[in-house]
Amino acid sequence: MSGLTVKRLVAGYGGDPVLREVDFEVQEGGLLAVLGPSGCGKTTLLRVLAGFHPASSGEVWLGERQLTADVPPERRGIGIVPQEGALFPHLSVAGNVGFGLRRGERGARVEELLDLVGLSGFGARMPGELSGGQAQRVALARALAPRPGVVLLDEPFSALDAGLREELRADVRATLRSAGATALLVTHDQEEALGMADLVAVLRDGAVAQLARPQTIYSSPADLGVALFVGEAVTFSGIARSGLVRTPLGTLPVSGEGHGTVLLRPEQLILGTDGVPSIVEDVLFHGHDASVLLRLADGTRVRSRVQGGVTGRAGDTVAVSVNGTALFFGDMP
Numbered sequence: 001m002s003g004l005t006v007k008r009l010v011a012g013y014g015g016d017p018v019l020r021e022v023d024f025e026v027q028e029g030g031l032l033a034v035l036g037p038s039g040c041g042k043t044t045l046l047r048v049l050a051g052f053h054p055a056s057s058g059e060v061w062l063g064e065r066q067l068t069a070d071v072p073p074e075r076r077g078i079g080i081v082p083q084e085g086a087l088f089p090h091l092s093v094a095g096n097v098g099f100g101l102r103r104g105e106r107g108a109r110v111e112e113l114l115d116l117v118g119l120s121g122f123g124a125r126m127p128g129e130l131s132g133g134q135a136q137r138v139a140l141a142r143a144l145a146p147r148p149g150v151v152l153l154d155e156p157f158s159a160l161d162a163g164l165r166e167e168l169r170a171d172v173r174a175t176l177r178s179a180g181a182t183a184l185l186v187t188h189d190q191e192e193a194l195g196m197a198d199l200v201a202v203l204r205d206g207a208v209a210q211l212a213r214p215q216t217i218y219s220s221p222a223d224l225g226v227a228l229f230v231g232e233a234v235t236f237s238g239i240a241r242s243g244l245v246r247t248p249l250g251t252l253p254v255s256g257e258g259h260g261t262v263l264l265r266p267e268q269l270i271l272g273t274d275g276v277p278s279i280v281e282d283v284l285f286h287g288h289d290a291s292v293l294l295r296l297a298d299g300t301r302v303r304s305r306v307q308g309g310v311t312g313r314a315g316d317t318v319a320v321s322v323n324g325t326a327l328f329f330g331d332m333p
């Protein structure tokens with residue numbers, strides 16, 4: 001395995017480029033998630049890296065080797081886990097996993113990979129006899145089998161239901177780790193990106209808006225756009241003076257001055273007996289937590305995320321206080 005470096009990558013389809021100077025690096029053995037909204041160029045990026053689409057300019061390096069336009073897809077040393085697995089339907093599971101291997105090395109390596117993804121004994125099955133989650137595990141085994149320099153995962157869990165998605169995320173992460181794989185995951189799902197990756201690159205307008213650890217992206221987003229994209233938010237416009245800003249939830253300390261937007265995460269809104277009075281409008285119970293829609297005295301509606309503790313019921317009056325630090329993003333001049 002080797003690291004993957006992308007420098008000033010530009011690519012598109014004729015008109016304005018879709019990728020305008022994309023830069024990032026995935027360390028050897030690391031997992032980077034490229035997170036961005038639909039249409040921002042995630043698939044285009046993967047197609048360029050895999051050699052299916054030409055870059056207009058920029059560089060792609062796999063370890064010490066530059067992947068120039070004349071290196072065809074099969075000689076790039078890149079494994080791909082596509083959306084919905086895309087297994088060869090006429091080949092058995094073993095046939096799929098061994099597809100990129102030389103005949104002589106198939107048997108043992110296929111067994112090793114099936115074991116790694118928890119599907120020992122499934123070699124003779126046909127893809128039509130697998131569940132969605134099993135099919136994705138086979139797709140991962142197939143991508144890892146030829147020991148690629150890097151594995152690209154293209155929204156690999158999008159077709160699965162929520163419970164299975166969560167379980168498979170953890171399994172895939174563990175598998176990539178134990179294989180020592182360098183991996184790049186593209187997704188529009190912030191939970192997936194923040195939950196799985198060592199580092200997250202937020203792709204916006206064809207460039208990386210922020211590249212950081214998941215915790216940093218969530219707690220210290222580079223700008224308001226990133227903050228709103230990576231999680232639920234409660235926002236107020238306000239004017240910061242001497243490090244304080246007045247909001248419907250009270251005067252909050254912020255770092256910044258002038259006109260801007262105050263941003264809190266819903267889990268920072270604590271319901272109890274101290275704080276600003278508000279009316280509970282609705283409570284959505286999610287099992288592990290609840291989402292409480294509140295109306296403040298001035299009519300502003302805000303959402304709190306409550307784990308255990310007080311949620312109240314529709315019509316109740318509760319007091320809301322703010323836990324932790326509010327973020328503040330000054331208006332663009």
Ligand SMILES: Nc1ncnc2c1ncn2[C@@H]1O[C@H](COP(=O)(O)OP(=O)(O)OP(=O)(O)O)[C@@H](O)[C@H]1O
Nearest residue numbers: 013018036037038039040041042043044045187188
């Ligand atoms: N073959 C093509 N020809 C012309 N334009 C294309 C082509 N493929 C994609 N595009 C455009 O390029 C932009 C980026 O598309 P891309 O599929 O890379 O985005 P994405 O982030 O993967 O989206 P999604 O999450 O919906 O799959 C879009 O505006 C899309 O319409």
